[in-house]
Amino acid sequence: MGDPQNPYPLKAAPKVGDIMHLPTGVLVTPEQMLSIATDARVVYVGETHDNPASHRLELDVLKAMEERHPGKTALGMEMFVRSQQPVLDRWVAGKLDEKAFLKESHWFDNWKMDFGYYRDLLIYAKEHHIPVVALNAEKDLAQAVGSTPLEELSPEMKARLPEMDLGDPYQRGMAESIFAGHSHGKLVMDGFVRAQTLWDETMAESAARFLASPQGKDRHLVVIAGGNHVAHGFGIPRRVFRRIPTSYVTIGGNEIAITRKEEPEIMDVDLPDYPNLSYDFLNFLAYEELPETGVRLGIAYEPGPDKRGMQVQSVLPDSNAERAGVKEGDLLLTLDGEPLKETIDLVYGLKQKKVGEKSTLGVERDGKKLTLEVTFQKTEKVHQHGKP
Incomplete structure (x- = not known):
């Protein structure tokens, strides 16, 4: 029945x-x-x-x-x-x-x-x-x-x-x-x-x-x-x-x-x-889909040596990182002055940003420290691990 x-x-x-x-x-x-x-x-x-x-x-x-x-x-x-x-x-x-x-x-x-x-x-x-x-x-x-x-x-x-x-x-x-x-x-x-x-x-x-x-x-x-x-x-x-x-x-x-x-x-x-x-x-x-928040930098990375920053493995073409001048091999040390000690520091920091806003990246390249400015533009979502 x-x-x-x-x-x-x-x-x-x-x-x-x-x-x-x-x-x-x-x-x-x-x-x-x-x-x-x-x-x-x-x-x-x-x-x-x-x-x-x-x-x-x-x-x-x-x-x-x-x-x-x-x-x-x-x-x-x-x-x-x-x-x-x-x-x-x-x-x-x-x-x-x-x-x-x-x-x-x-x-x-x-x-x-x-x-x-x-x-x-x-x-x-x-x-x-x-x-x-x-x-x-x-x-x-x-x-x-x-x-x-x-x-x-x-x-x-x-x-x-x-x-x-x-x-x-x-x-x-x-x-x-x-x-x-x-x-x-x-x-x-x-x-x-x-x-x-x-x-x-x-x-x-x-x-x-x-x-x-x-x-x-x-x-x-x-x-x-x-x-x-x-x-x-x-x-x-x-x-x-x-x-x-x-x-x-x-x-x-x-x-x-x-x-x-x-x-x-x-x-x-x-x-x-x-x-x-x-x-x-x-x-x-x-x-439903979770509303998207934050912005994307457009890099593949891994934790840097001695827990210092994030080591850039590659930079996506036409990404916010590329437009800011980030290069493969760079060591990202800070985002808006905040130290990047572990992955969540970078991921969480980018989640708080909106399209149109700017940030400064503290970078070490070939032993020299640089400051790069990035203006976040809307980018297509890339499903690849380690690419914020």
Whole structure:
């Protein structure tokens, strides 16, 4: 009788902006969804990492939760591993500016996504003193679990494991679907299942520990994570409930239109027919593009010798760098007087600039120090690593 994932299908095709309550098939307003969701102790929002519409939805949920329960809200994020918790605490306490936060959290090394996707969410948390909880497992543990059966792990690694339930058939079904048609072999797939389980169990353990802690026992928690960690409930939600039974609501998105200039990468995956709903509330979204900020210099580079500046490997033709007189082999030492000690100093500095503005580059060339002036013009986006 019907489809268990969509028991009450809509009579007309959904439009961008529609919100469907999947258990009933009823379309609701954002206000109705948020009023119902904020009744719960935990709200899980499954995101598409590179869709700004997903992140606006997350911010709307967090704002609604804070307005409903002022001073009693917290935010759990997949994007941070547990060892980053002290940095998150300093951020929320107002002890770090954005650049210092990006440096200390090693954002671009750990998550590798444009910070612009998450900036508004994290700034809101900071401005409202909302605790941000680092949920995820450390990378070295995930790598070990993905490559080694649990019983063969070292005692030190075993001691760091959360309680692991590897028997969920729906998670294995998802993994097998993703690996279908690829010649990775069973051992690799088993490793993927172990790693996926580690991520979900660690995030669930982190969330449950916070909810049971003195800091979190009276708070409502908004958890944001990739859709595969939330959809159908077998990832994080079920594993949190196993540890601390409490009320929860799941919210997700379905991109039904593409508004970005570049076609998104789409995986050719035939997922199983799960016997349960994907979310409590399904938001029909457009697949958007993150508005571009900053300017481009147009160089390939690497950190300079002895951690001094950025060594120019090549200069793109007709780029801002070429027009300013930057040459291959130059050592960029400063941008507007600010030392360039690591990559983020250059990347972050360029992100703050606008087309039409000027900057000065402190350059060392053949042992001589020069000052070059660059006027930033609009340039085409180049998808090549290390070319800001």
